[in-house]
Amino acid sequence: MTKKNSLVNKKQCIKATINNEAFEYPKGSKLEEIANSLKNKSEIQLVAALVDNELKELNYAVDEDCEIKFLSITTTIGSRIYQRSIVFVFIRACMELFSGCKVSVEHSISEGLYCEVHYKRAIDENDVERIKARMEEIIKEDVPFTKSRIPVDEAKDIFRDYGQMGKVRLLKYREKPYINIYQCGWLKNYFYGYMVPSTGYLKDFNLKYYKPGIVVQFPQKKLQGKIGEFKEHPKLFKVFRESEDWGQILEIDYVASLNDLIVSKQEGDFIRISEALHEKKIAEIADMITDDPNNKRVILIAGPTSSGKTTFAQRLMIQLKVNGVKPVSISLDDYFVDREKTPLDEFGEYDFESLYAIDLDQFNKDLTALLNGEEVILPRFNFHTGKREYMVEALKISKNQPIILEGIHALNDELTKSIDKSNKFKIYISALTQLNIDEHNRIPTTDTRLVRRIVRDYKYRSNDAVRTLSLWESVRRGEEKNIFPFQEDADIMFNSALFYELSLLKKSAEPLLRQVDSSSPYYSEAKRLLKFLSYFVALENEVDIPRTSILREFIGGSAFN
Incomplete structure (x- = not known):
């Protein structure tokens, strides 16, 4: 394939515009072939493309004139595809080495994904090295990821055989009679997103033993495709473990459990217990401040956007007043x-x-x-x-x-440089996702906050979804710079996520996301969020949600407005 190749019959060619430059390729050329012809122009791994603004995998065949924008692992979309693909290989390697094991993808930690391998014995560091070696073998074999469309009932049988009941139960709520699954070697799996063409694309990864699980590390967008240094986040990890405990109290594991409650109209007690867990935690934080022998006088609250900082601060003030303190x-x-x-x-x-x-x-x-x-x-x-x-x-x-200060820089000591550290009590708050879609498809914390913000911006700032999505990258850069580096300096962390919130936010977010036009640069992101929300049964009734709930900050009806 060459630029304007005269040897190819023009009727059998398509014109592809790439980076404002016109190329001609045989009709039916795959994106992977086109990407390979541009290798000298891109040193960073290309993993997908936008074809006339529609996200396509690299094995997509181009049949018409179009504009192509290739996506590398340094883009947000490309990074997700790479992560998803390497996790598939990780799961396969674990299942081959530890017969009968079950792998769960839990949450993000230190620019990687924390996963657990549930086996008849605990996994150790030697096991991690074995998994890594097997993954390298699979990658070297360059095994294709093949996608096929199968009936939902057939998919249920597959996942039932693997013991992946979270997937089986979720498929009960699928409206379409079929589902697309991927196969890599012998293993079939389902992910709510695209894959790279083959395992040979996945040359860069690392595994870190992080008791009792494993952190899978990937090339980082902000590091131009390099893998970052692993950093301990013990306080953040503790909060995620606390969320697991809350899930056990509420008897919920994956999205299907929540859907079951809503469909059977049993969500009332679930919502009340979820909110009570929040209130109990806030009361404990108030007790820590009140009982501190050093008499903490400056309470500093920080967290990323849409964490519910304002409502949290108001609820903390109430609990402090209960303790006889007037902040x-x-x-x-x-x-x-x-x-x-x-x-x-x-x-x-x-x-x-x-x-x-x-x-x-x-x-x-x-x-x-x-x-x-x-x-x-x-x-x-x-x-x-x-x-x-x-x-x-x-x-x-x-x-x-005490004086309560809430803001993005609150945990940075430079902000309160004249105040002795003994007088400060630092609180980090974020919506750290508590509920995953199934065993292998997690809900990123950033997605929860983004959905919150889309709903809030429309209700209170007259911003449509496009406006919110257009600001998101800038907002995230600010968080990476001003908030996340200081999170482990907090005296306590508060997880503002609620297990039921995406079911509640769905009814407000979906119409806004559907308004994103196919010509918008944020169209593929809107489609991704819509697909992600499609797994949830909508919670229509707001009567059980207290006016002091953090979610009222986003949906309206807050007692603190």
Whole structure:
């Protein structure tokens, strides 16, 4: 295949526009063949493509003139495809080495996926090396991932034989009579997304023994396709384990369990217990603050977007008041520097998420004065004028009145540099997904937060889904820079996710996602989210959701508005 190859009959050719350059290829050429012809122009592994804005696997045959945008492992979509494919190989290797074992993909940790191999004995470090060696053999064999469409009943039989009952139960809710499954060698499996053409594409991966499971590491988008250094996240890991305990209390494992409750109209108690677990945890945090012998006076709350920080802070204040403590809240937004003094980002735009968009000196001066029992006139930032204004009334607090500060930089000690660490109590909050679709298809934490934000932005900011999706990459970069590096510095972590929330958010999110036009650059992402939400039975009735629930921050009806 060559550019404008005169030897090929023009009637049997298609014109492909790639990076604004026109190429001609024989009709029926596969994307993989076209990608290989461009190898000299891309050193990073290509794993899929957008053909006229529709996501396609590399074994897709091109029959018409089109525009092609190839996706490498350094793109969000490409990274997901690579991860999904390497997990398939991991599962196959485990099942071959440990006959009768069951593999579960649990959650993300340290830029990898934490998985567990459930076997008649515990897995050790030597086992991890054996799994890695077998995976390397399978990759070297360059085994194809073949996709086939089979009846749902046949798929149930396959997964029942493998002991994957989460998949079997979920298929009960599939509306279509067929399902697409992949096969790699002898193993058949189902994933809610595409694969690479063959195992030979998966040359870079690593396994890390992380008792009692294994972390599967992949090339990282932000590292230009390199595998990052494994970093311990003991506090975050502990929160995920706590979520597993909550799942056992609620007697729920995968999405099918939740669907069963909703279909049988038994979700009421489930919702109330879920919310009670939240309330109990918040009360425990309030007790930790109240009972601390060092008298923690500055409570710092941080977390990524759509974590429910505002509602959490309000509920924590109530629990502190129950303990006889009268906290006060200060908004960091009121300490923004005047707009013209705001630092600029790499694109020359105002960077309102920069730590230095805050007047740190004035903020620390006021904070110190308050803790010393002095009267302070607090500022109010006027977002219309971009200027700071001042209140008339002064604020003075007593020694038993902690100050609550909530914001993206709250865990960064540079924000409160004048305050001794012994006076700080740091809380990290995030919606850390508690429920997976089945044994091998997890629900990324970022997807839960994204769905929350799509619903909230439409309800409160008049933003459609396209607007929210267009901002997401920038939001994620800010989180990676300003929030996640400090999460392990927290004294306590709070998981704001609720097991039932995606069933609830589905009815609001789906219509918004369906409005994303096929010409939009966010069309494939909207389709992915729609497919992901399709596994959930919608929870239509909101009557059981308390007005103090964190989810009320997104769906409306909050007692704190």
